[in-house]
Amino acid sequence: xxxxxxxxxxxxxxxxxxxxxxxxxxxxxxxxxxxxxxxxxxxxxxxxxxxxxxxxxxxxxxxxxxxxxxxxxxxxxxxxxxxxxxxxxxxxxxxxxxxxxxxxxxxxxx
Amino acid sequence: xxxxxxxxxxxxxxxxxxxxxxxxxxxxxxxxxxxxxxxxxxxxxxxxxxxxxxxxxxxxxxxxxxxxxxxxxxxxxxxxxxxxxxxxxxxxxxxxxxxxxxxxxxxxxx
DNA sequence: TTTTTAGTGAAGCCATCACTTCACCAATGG
DNA sequence: CCATTGGTGAAGTGATGGCTTCACTAAAAA
Numbered sequence: 001x002x003x004x005x006x007x008x009x010x011x012x013x014x015x016x017x018x019x020x021x022x023x024x025x026x027x028x029x030x031x032x033x034x035x036x037x038x039x040x041x042x043x044x045x046x047x048x049x050x051x052x053x054x055x056x057x058x059x060x061x062x063x064x065x066x067x068x069x070x071x072x073x074x075x076x077x078x079x080x081x082x083x084x085x086x087x088x089x090x091x092x093x094x095x096x097x098x099x100x101x102x103x104x105x106x107x108x109x110x
Numbered sequence: 111x112x113x114x115x116x117x118x119x120x121x122x123x124x125x126x127x128x129x130x131x132x133x134x135x136x137x138x139x140x141x142x143x144x145x146x147x148x149x150x151x152x153x154x155x156x157x158x159x160x161x162x163x164x165x166x167x168x169x170x171x172x173x174x175x176x177x178x179x180x181x182x183x184x185x186x187x188x189x190x191x192x193x194x195x196x197x198x199x200x201x202x203x204x205x206x207x208x209x210x211x212x213x214x215x216x217x218x219x220x
Numbered sequence: 221t222t223t224t225t226a227g228t229g230a231a232g233c234c235a236t237c238a239c240t241t242c243a244c245c246a247a248t249g250g
Numbered sequence: 251c252c253a254t255t256g257g258t259g260a261a262g263t264g265a266t267g268g269c270t271t272c273a274c275t276a277a278a279a280a
Contacts, residue, residue: 001128013123016238018111025199031257042257044239065247065256073200076193083186089135090183126268141227152227154269175226175277 004056005082008075011055016040017048021057024071031067114166115192118185121165126150127158131167134181141177 011017020034035045049069052058056075060067121127130144145155159179162168166185170177 001132006125006128009119009122009128010125012119014238015116015120018116018119021196022111025196025203027203032255040238041240043241043259046258047238062257065245067257071196071200073197076196080190080193083190086131086135086181086186087183090181093135093137124268142225150268151270153229153271156228157268172227175275177227 001082002078005078007055008057008079011051011057012079014048014051016044017052020045020048020052020069021071024058024069028068028070031069034069111192112188115188117165118167118189121161121167122189124158124161126154127162130155130158130162130179131181134168134179138178138180141179144179 012021016038019038023029023034023037031042031045031049034049035042038045049058049060053060056072058069058071058075060069062068122131126148129148133139133144133147141152141155141159144159145152148155159168159170163170166182168179168181168185170179172178
């Protein structure tokens with residue numbers, strides 16, 4: 001597992017950050033616009049935002065005194081890459097298993 | 111976000127559990143076969159295993175005195191479903207944005 | 221049968237981390 | 251200018267959760 005994917009799962013492992021991502025998926029939001037529906041302080045949002053940004057799941061930009069936060073859907077890529085990898089590995093294993101049985105012939109296991 | 115997906119991200123939020131999944135992707139493993147390379151006790155593995163099972167990411171079966179643990183790749187489905195959902199929502203937003211600009215006509219924003 | 225191996229359950233320890241408060245800065249509005 | 255609004259940084263609190271130890275059960279081996 002890549003360290004990117006690890007950071008992603010770590011970031012998504014928290015319910016508040018998941019909620020933030022869901023909110024931002026509806027469009028850019030200010031820090032307080034995120035804090036309000038979540039019932040937490042803007043300070044807390046700022047801390048979560050840093051984690052999401054470092055994981056590549058969000059980015060933000062300050063204009064005037066308000067900071068606009070957006071998700072980066074591309075950030076989800078390595079999650080999908082990882083799940084595909086696990087699936088592939090598992091299926092390859094089943095295939096190898098099937099090959100082995102084939103080689104052993106139909107009389108195997110009697 | 112569905113509660114299944116939440117459970118999945120919670121489960122995958124821990125590095126040890128991620129490592130367990132990676133190990134199991136290579137084939138079924140006993141509890142101690144998982145504990146050994148991870149450098150933790152079998153008790154700890156048992157606890158993680160319960161979380162993974164409840165999240166639908168693994169299943170296990172006890173034969174004799176050993177418990178065989180396997181991953182359930184289907185369990186990853188709702189992670190992918192969720193990432194697709196977020197992407198879709200975001201793209202829909204961009205589309206709406208584009209439509210609005212179209213309706214406003216080329217003279218908009220002057 | 222005795223011993224060893226594989227795993228479970230309960231209980232406790234400890235570090236991480238989510239969150240708060242408080243002080244502070246900078247932009248905006250009156 | 252003064253008050254308000256939006257956000258940041260540092261420091262502290264509290265709870266969750268990952269892990270351990272210890273006592274125990276059951277299967278397999280000797």
